[in-house]
Amino acid sequence: MSATARDDAATKILLDESEIPTHWYNVIPDLPAPPPPPLHPGTHEPIGPEALAPLFPMALILQEVSSDSYIEIPQEVRDVYALWRPSPLYRAKRLEEHLDTPAKIYFKYEGVSPAGSHKPNTAVPQAFYNAAAGVKRLTTETGAGQWGSALAFACAQYGIDLEVWQVAASFLQKPYRASMMRTWGATVHSSPSDLTEAGRAILAQNPDSPGSLGIAISEAVEAAMADEETKYALGSVLNHVLLHQTVIGEEALLQLAKTGDTPDLIVGCTGGGSNFAGLFFPFLREKLAGKMDPQILAVEPEACPSLTKGEYRYDFGDVAGMTPLMKMHTLGHDFVPDPIHAGGLRYHGMSPLISHMYELDLFEAEAINQTASFAAGVTFARTQGIVPAPEPTVAIAAAIREAEACRETGEEKVILTALCGHGHFDMAAYDAYFAGELTDYAYPTDKIADAMSRVPVVDA
Amino acid sequence: MSATARDDAATKILLDESEIPTHWYNVIPDLPAPPPPPLHPGTHEPIGPEALAPLFPMALILQEVSSDSYIEIPQEVRDVYALWRPSPLYRAKRLEEHLDTPAKIYFKYEGVSPAGSHKPNTAVPQAFYNAAAGVKRLTTETGAGQWGSALAFACAQYGIDLEVWQVAASFLQKPYRASMMRTWGATVHSSPSDLTEAGRAILAQNPDSPGSLGIAISEAVEAAMADEETKYALGSVLNHVLLHQTVIGEEALLQLAKTGDTPDLIVGCTGGGSNFAGLFFPFLREKLAGKMDPQILAVEPEACPSLTKGEYRYDFGDVAGMTPLMKMHTLGHDFVPDPIHAGGLRYHGMSPLISHMYELDLFEAEAINQTASFAAGVTFARTQGIVPAPEPTVAIAAAIREAEACRETGEEKVILTALCGHGHFDMAAYDAYFAGELTDYAYPTDKIADAMSRVPVVDA
Numbered sequence: 001m002s003a004t005a006r007d008d009a010a011t012k013i014l015l016d017e018s019e020i021p022t023h024w025y026n027v028i029p030d031l032p033a034p035p036p037p038p039l040h041p042g043t044h045e046p047i048g049p050e051a052l053a054p055l056f057p058m059a060l061i062l063q064e065v066s067s068d069s070y071i072e073i074p075q076e077v078r079d080v081y082a083l084w085r086p087s088p089l090y091r092a093k094r095l096e097e098h099l100d101t102p103a104k105i106y107f108k109y110e111g112v113s114p115a116g117s118h119k120p121n122t123a124v125p126q127a128f129y130n131a132a133a134g135v136k137r138l139t140t141e142t143g144a145g146q147w148g149s150a151l152a153f154a155c156a157q158y159g160i161d162l163e164v165w166q167v168a169a170s171f172l173q174k175p176y177r178a179s180m181m182r183t184w185g186a187t188v189h190s191s192p193s194d195l196t197e198a199g200r201a202i203l204a205q206n207p208d209s210p211g212s213l214g215i216a217i218s219e220a221v222e223a224a225m226a227d228e229e230t231k232y233a234l235g236s237v238l239n240h241v242l243l244h245q246t247v248i249g250e251e252a253l254l255q256l257a258k259t260g261d262t263p264d265l266i267v268g269c270t271g272g273g274s275n276f277a278g279l280f281f282p283f284l285r286e287k288l289a290g291k292m293d294p295q296i297l298a299v300e301p302e303a304c305p306s307l308t309k310g311e312y313r314y315d316f317g318d319v320a321g322m323t324p325l326m327k328m329h330t331l332g333h334d335f336v337p338d339p340i341h342a343g344g345l346r347y348h349g350m351s352p353l354i355s356h357m358y359e360l361d362l363f364e365a366e367a368i369n370q371t372a373s374f375a376a377g378v379t380f381a382r383t384q385g386i387v388p389a390p391e392p393t394v395a396i397a398a399a400i401r402e403a404e405a406c407r408e409t410g411e412e413k414v415i416l417t418a419l420c421g422h423g424h425f426d427m428a429a430y431d432a433y434f435a436g437e438l439t440d441y442a443y444p445t446d447k448i449a450d451a452m453s454r455v456p457v458v459d460a
Numbered sequence: 461m462s463a464t465a466r467d468d469a470a471t472k473i474l475l476d477e478s479e480i481p482t483h484w485y486n487v488i489p490d491l492p493a494p495p496p497p498p499l500h501p502g503t504h505e506p507i508g509p510e511a512l513a514p515l516f517p518m519a520l521i522l523q524e525v526s527s528d529s530y531i532e533i534p535q536e537v538r539d540v541y542a543l544w545r546p547s548p549l550y551r552a553k554r555l556e557e558h559l560d561t562p563a564k565i566y567f568k569y570e571g572v573s574p575a576g577s578h579k580p581n582t583a584v585p586q587a588f589y590n591a592a593a594g595v596k597r598l599t600t601e602t603g604a605g606q607w608g609s610a611l612a613f614a615c616a617q618y619g620i621d622l623e624v625w626q627v628a629a630s631f632l633q634k635p636y637r638a639s640m641m642r643t644w645g646a647t648v649h650s651s652p653s654d655l656t657e658a659g660r661a662i663l664a665q666n667p668d669s670p671g672s673l674g675i676a677i678s679e680a681v682e683a684a685m686a687d688e689e690t691k692y693a694l695g696s697v698l699n700h701v702l703l704h705q706t707v708i709g710e711e712a713l714l715q716l717a718k719t720g721d722t723p724d725l726i727v728g729c730t731g732g733g734s735n736f737a738g739l740f741f742p743f744l745r746e747k748l749a750g751k752m753d754p755q756i757l758a759v760e761p762e763a764c765p766s767l768t769k770g771e772y773r774y775d776f777g778d779v780a781g782m783t784p785l786m787k788m789h790t791l792g793h794d795f796v797p798d799p800i801h802a803g804g805l806r807y808h809g810m811s812p813l814i815s816h817m818y819e820l821d822l823f824e825a826e827a828i829n830q831t832a833s834f835a836a837g838v839t840f841a842r843t844q845g846i847v848p849a850p851e852p853t854v855a856i857a858a859a860i861r862e863a864e865a866c867r868e869t870g871e872e873k874v875i876l877t878a879l880c881g882h883g884h885f886d887m888a889a890y891d892a893y894f895a896g897e898l899t900d901y902a903y904p905t906d907k908i909a910d911a912m913s914r915v916p917v918v919d920a
Contacts, residue, residue, distance in 0.1 A: 010477050011542035017470050082471035083554075083845045094543075094617070112572065114845030116884070156842045157554070179887035182894055183841050381643050382616045385543045385574030424576070424884040427639035434642055 006093055013255040015086035020078050021250040023070040024243045027281040028353070030069065030288055035356035038324035039314060044458050047324055054225055055232040057133035060126065063240040071243065073125070080124045080157050084113045085247065089255035090419075095383040096403065103406035103413045104261060105399055108252045108279060110420045111386065115180070117421030118275045119150030119235055122244035126233045127154035136229040137161040141191065141216030144170050144343035145177025146389075146421065147235030152186035165191035165199075165219040168211035170343070177425055191216040198222050198320075212336070213347070214319025221322065236272025237317065237351045245278025248418060253282050256416065263294040263416040265402055269395040270298040270307065270365070271345035273354040275420040283416075284362060294416075296363035298354075299394045301373070303441040304337040306330060306350040307358055307365035309448060314458040315349060325458060328355040332451025338441035340370050341429035342390035348451070368394045369440040374433040376400050377423070389421040390429050466553055473715040475546035480538050481710040483530040484703045487741040488813070490529065490748055495816035498784035499774060504918050507784055514685055515692045517593035520586065523700040531703065533585070540584045540617050544573045545707065549715035550879075555843040556863065563866035563873045564721060565859055568712045568739060570880045571846065575640070577881030578735045579610030579695055582704035586693045587614035596689040597621040601651065601676030604630050604803035605637025606849075606881065607695035612646035625651035625659075625679040628671035630803070637885055651676040658682050658780075672796070673807070674779025681782065696732025697777065697811045705738025708878060713742050716876065723754040723876040725862055729855040730758040730767065730825070731805035733814040735880040743876075744822060754876075756823035758814075759854045761833070763901040764797040766790060766810040767818055767825035769908060774918040775809060785918060788815040792911025798901040800830050801889035802850035808911070828854045829900040834893040836860050837883070849881035850889050 028034060037046040049061045056064075063071055073081075092105040110118035130138055138155060140162070142148030148164040155162040164186055166178060171190040178188040191211045192199035198218035202209050209215075224232035234241065256263065266283055268276035276298055286292050300307055310329035317323035319334050329350040331337075337346040350358075358365065373390070376397035381387045388396060399417045406413050423430065432438050488494060497506040509521045516524075523531055533541075552565040570578035590598055598615060600622070602608030608624040615622040624646055626638060631650040638648040651671045652659035658678035662669050669675075684692035694701065716723065726743055728736035736758050746752050760767055770789035777783035779794050789810040791797075797806040810818075818825065833850070836857035841847045848856060859877045866873050883890065892898050 007539075011539075012477060014474055014476070016474070017472060079467075079471075114841075114847070153845055157845075175891070176884075176887035179891045180847060183838060183847055183887075183890050185842055378643060381574075382645055385613055385617075387574070387640060387643055424636075427636035427643075430643050431635070431639045 006096065009091050009093065009259070011091060011093060013089040013091070013258055015251060015254060017082050019254060020081050020085050021073060021247045023072050025246040025250060025282050025285060026066055026069055026071060026243055027284065028239070029067055030285055031357065032360060035353050036327040038326050039458060041316065041321060041323065041325055044325065051324070055221065057129050057135060057231060059129040059133065060240050063243055064238060074128060077125045077128050081247070086251045087112050089252055090384070092384055095380060098379070098383045099400065099403050099407065101403040101407045102410055103403040103415055105403055106256065106414070106416045107419045108248055108416070109386065110248065110418065111422035114153050115146065115150040116424060117146045117150065117389065118245060118248060118278060119147050120153055121247055121278065122235065122241045122274065123150040123154035124157065125244050127151065127158045127160060130231055131158035131160050135160060135231045137163065137227065138231055138233050139163045139220040139223045140233045140235070141165045141213060141220045143167050143213050143346070144174060145181070145425065146344055148186070148188070149177055149180045149184070150235070151233055152181040152184040155186065156184045162186040163223060164188045165193065165216040167191055167213060167216050168209065174425065191219050193219060195219070196222045212319060217318045218320050218322060236274040237349070239353050241274050242277040242281070242351060242353055245274045246281050248278035249280060249282035252279065252416065253286065261414045262292045264413045265295045265297065265415045267297040267299060267395050267398050267415065268418045269345065269392050269420065270300050270350065270354070271347050271391065273351035275418055277351065277354055279418040280363065297398060298363055298365040299398045300365065300367050301340050301342055301345050301394055302367040302369045302443055303340045304331070304346050305367040305443060306348065308367045309443060310350065311452060312355055312359055313455065315455045317349060325456065326352045328352045329358065330455065331448045332455050334454060335448060335451035338444060340441065341426065341432065342373070342394065344391040345394070366398065368397050371433070371438050371440050373397050374430070374438060378433070386419065387423040388419055389423045390426050392418065392420050466556065469551050469553065469719070471551060471553060473549040473551070473718055475711060475714060477542050479711070479714060480541050480545050481533060481707045483532050485706040485710060485742050485745065486526055486529055486531060486703055487744065488699070489527055490745055491817065492820060495813050496787040498786050499918060501776065501781060501783065501785055504785065511784070515681065517589050517595060517691060519589040519593065520700050523703055524698060534588060537585045537588050541707070546711045547572050549712055550844070552844055555840060558839070558843045559860065559863050559867065561863040561867045562870055563863040563875055565863055566716065566874070566876045567879045568708055568876070569846065570708065570878065571882035574613050575606065575610040576884060577606045577610065577849065578705060578708060578738060579607050580613055581707055581738065582695065582701045582734065583610040583614035584617065585704050587611065587618045587620060590691055590693070591618035591620050595620060595691045597623065597687065598691055598693050599623045599680040599683045600693045600695070601625045601673060601680045603627050603673050603806070604634055605641070605885070606804055608646070608648070609637055609640045609644070610695065611693055612641040612644035615646065616644045622646040623683060624648045625653065625676040627651055627673060627676050628669065634885065651679050653679060655679070656682045672779060677778045678780050678782060696734040699813050701734050702737040702741070702811060702813055705734045706741050708738035709740060709742035712739065712876065713746065721874045722752045724873045725755045725757065725875045727757040727759060727855050727858050727875065728878045729805060729852050729880065730760045730810065730814070731807050731851065733811035735878055737811065737814055739878040740823065757858060758823055758825040759858045760825065760827050761800050761802055761805050761854055762827040762829045762903055763800045764791070764806050765827040765903060766808065768827045769903060770810065771912060772815055772819055773915065775915045777809060785916065786812045788812045789818065790915065791908045792915050794914060795908060795911035798904065800901065801886065801892070802833070802854065804851040805854070826858065828857050831893070831898050831900050833857050834890070834898060838893070846879065847883040848879055849883045850886050852878065852880050
C-alpha cells in the first residue's frame with residue numbers, strides 16, 4: 001500500500017445515529033448444532049427457562065433461549081444507545097506508520113460509552129426490560145467495577161435502583177469505580193458484607209476476607225431472591241448478554257463496508273467472551289454465508305487460559321456451585337487466577353455459547369502473557385492517543401504481531417480488533433508496568449489440574 | 461416545543477473528518493480596540509515579541525501578536541486532531557426532559573480527546589511548531605494534571621521529550637494523571653524539586669512544601685532557559701492558546717447550523733479562559749456581524765472570582781513575579797484560592813485578551829458556589845451519562861438554572877455550553893460531595909484585598 005493511500009484514508013469511520021442497529025443478531029440458528037442445555041446443579045437434568053424466572057424478567061429469558069435470528073431493539077434502548085452509539089471505527093494509521101507495516105489495522109472503540117467500556121451495550125437493555133416488567137431494584141456483583149458502573153448508568157436511565165456487591169479487595173484498592181456508581185445513584189457494598197447470609201458466613205470465618213467474584217455473586221443473587229420486586233443482572237457469559245453486544249459487530253460491518261475493505265483477521269480479547277462475541281458474531285454470519293473469509297482469533301491471558309488450556313465439560317458458573325451446570329471451557333469453578341491486572345479476563349470459564357462454537361472450530365484461540373500485553377498497550381497509547389484498558393491489550397498485542405509479520409511478507413492484511421474500553425481507572429497497572437513490577441505468570445498447569453479435580457462428573 | 465419534536469431531534473450532531481476547521485480564528489482584528497501590551501516586569505515598558513523568543517518558537521510568537529483574522533492549521537496538526545475531532549455537539553435531550561423545560565440545551569463535548577479535555581487543541585499545535593523548529597524537549601508545569609497530560613500526548617505525536625513539574629500536593633494525592641503522562645512518555649517531577657534553583661530555594665525553606673502552580677512555573681521556565689534545545693509551553697491565558705481553542709466554536713457553529721437553531725445563550729466556565737474563548741469567539745464574530753444575538757456568559761467559582769471581583773490592572777502571571785506584567789482581571793498574583801475541586805479554575809488572573817473583552821462589555825460574568833456546581837454535575841451525569849469534570853459544572857449549573865427559568869416562562873431558549881472534560885480523574889471530588897464534605901467558600905473578600913495590596917502600581 002502506498003503512503004499516499006494511507007494518508008488519504010479517514011482516521012475515524014463514523015455512522016449516523018439513524019444507523020444504530022435496529023436488531024440484535026442471534027448466532028444460534030446459524031450454527032450446525034445448538035449448544036448443550038444447562039443442567040440442574042442437583043439432578044443434572046436439563047433446566048428450562050422457567051428456572052431462571054426468579055432472577056430475570058421474562059423478556060430476557062426469552063432472548064436467552066430464542067431461536068429467532070434477529071430480535072428487535074426497543075426504541076427506548078436505541079434512544080439511550082444514542083448517547084454514545086454508533087461507536088467509532090478507527091483506522092489505526094499512526095500505529096501502522098510506527099510499525100512500518102503494509103497491514104491495515106482497524107479498531108472498534110467502545111470506550112466512548114459513559115461507563116468507558118462495551119458493558120453498557122447489555123446493561124441498558126437489561127435495565128430497560130427489568131423496568132418494563134415493573135422491577136424496582138436490581139442487584140449485581142462487580143470485580144474491578146466495569147460491569148457495576150455500566151449497570152449503574154443504565155439503571156439511572158430507567159429510574160430503577162441498583163445495589164452492587166463489589167469484591168472487597170477492589171473496593172478498597174480501586175475506590176473510584178464505586179464513586180462512579182454512586183454518582184449514577186447506585187448503592188455499593190464491599191463484599192463479603194453483613195447484609196446477606198452468604199456474606200455473614202464468610203465474615204464469620206474470616207472478618208478480613210478480601211472477597212471474590214464468586215462470593216459477590218452469591219450475595220447479589222441472595223438479595224435478589226429475597227425480594228419480589230428485585231431481580232439480578234449478569235454482565236457476561238449468558239446468551240442474551242452476547243446477543244446485546246452484537247451491535248458492535250453490526251456497526252463495524254457497516255463501517256468497514258464504507259472503506260471498501262473486508263477483514264482478513266478479526267481478533268478480540270476473551271474473559272467471559274461478550275466483547276469478542278459482539279464483534280465477531282455478525283462477521284461470522286457473513287463468513288458462513290460465503291461473503292468473506294476472515295481468520296477469527298480469540299486472545300486470552302496465559303494466567304487464565306480457559307479456551308487454550310481449559311476442558312470442555314459441565315461445570316458451575318460460580319465458586320460456590322450455586323448456578324446451573326453449564327457446558328463450557330473451564331479451569332475448574334474454584335480456580336483462582338493469578339492477580340493479573342486485566343481483571344475482566346479473570347474468569348474460570350468461558351461463555352457456553354462461545355465454548356460450543358470453539359468446539360465447532362468456528363474460531364481459533366491463543367494466550368498472551370501480561371508484560372507483552374502492556375508493552376503493546378503503551379505502543380498503542382503513544383501512537384493512537386487512547387490509553388487502553390488492560391483487557392484489550394492482549395488482542396492489541398496479537399494485532400501488532402500480525403502487522404509486524406506483514407512488514408516481512410509485504411501482505412496488506414486487513415486486521416480488525418475491538419478496543420473494548422479505556423484505561424482511565426487502571427492507571428495503577430501502568431504504574432506497575434513501568435516500575436517493572438508486572439509478573440508474567442506462566443500457564444498455571446498444576447493449579448488448573450487441582451481445580452479440575454473438583455469439577456462434578458456429569459453423564460451428559 | 462412539542463415532545464415529539466424533541467424525540468425526533470438527534471442526540472449527537474457529528475461532523476465529518478473533512479469538516480475539521482482549516483483555520484483558527486483570531487478575534488483581535490474584530491475588536492474595537494486592541495488589548496493593552498504586556499510590560500517588562502522591571503522597566504514597565506511594553507515588550508515586543510522578541511522578549512518571548514527564549515521560551516517559545518517563532519511560529520507561536522507570531523501567532524501571539526498576529527493581526528490576521530485567520531491562521532491556517534497545518535495538515536500535520538489536522539491529522540492529529542482527527543484522532544478525536546470534530547468533537548460531538550450533543551443535544552441534552554434527557555436532561556431537558558428531566559428538567560421538564562421547553563429550552564433546548566446543547567453541549568460541545570471535548571472529553572473525547574485522548575487526554576479527556578479541550579487542552580490537546582492547543583497542546584498539539586504547540587508540540588508541532590516546537591518540533592518543526594527543531595526543539596528537542598519541552599517543559600511545562602501542571603496542577604491537577606490536565607494540561608500536563610495533554611502536552612504529554614501531543615509530544616508523543618511529534619517525537620519530542622517532555623518534562624513536567626507537577627504541584628507536589630496533586631502529585632501525591634492524584635497520582636494517576638502522572639501515570640497517564642508517563643504512559644505517553646513524559647518525565648514527571650514533583651514540584652518543588654531539587655532539579656532547579658527555584659525548587660531548591662523553596663525546599664531549603666520548607667522540605668515538605670506542598671508546592672504551588674507559581675513555583676512549578678518557575679521551575680519549568682528555569683529548566684527551559686537553561687538549555688538551547690528546550691522550550692516552554694503554557695496551557696491557557698496567552699493569545700495563541702485561545703486562538704487554537706477556536707476549533708471548538710467553529711465546529712459548534714457548523715453543528716448548530718445543521719439543527720437550524722441559533723443560540724440565545726452561550727455559557728462557559730472560566731479559569732484562565734481558554735475553553736470559554738474557544739467556544740465563544742467564533743459566535744461573537746457572527747454576533748458582531750449581525751448574524752445572531754446570543755447572550756454570552758462566563759461562569760467562575762465564587763472561591764476564585766477574577767472576573768466578578770478582580771480588578772482590571774497590570775499584574776504578574778505567576779506568584780514569584782517573574783513573568784511580564786499583563787493587564788488583566790486579577791485577584792493579586794500571590795492570591796491563593798481556597799481548595800475547591802475545580803483545580804483548573806484556581807488561577808488568580810484571567811487571560812488578558814478575555815479581560816480586555818470583558819471591559820468592552822462583549823460578554824457577562826457571574827460566580828457560582830461549589831456545592832451548587834456539583835449538584836448540577838450529578839444531575840447531568842444521571843441524565844446524560846457523562847460524568848463531568850468539576851470545572852464545567854459551574855457552567856452546567858448556570859445552564860440548568862436558565863432552562864428551569866424557561867419552564868416558568870415557556871420560552872424555547874437555545875442554550876449552548878461547553879463540556880470541556882470528563883471527571884474520570886476527579887472522582888474523589890464526587891466522593892467528597894456525597895459525603896457532605898464540600899465547602900461553599902464565600903467570596904474571599906479580605907484575602908483578595910490583602911493580595912491586591914501587593915500588586916505593583918503601573919503608570920500605563
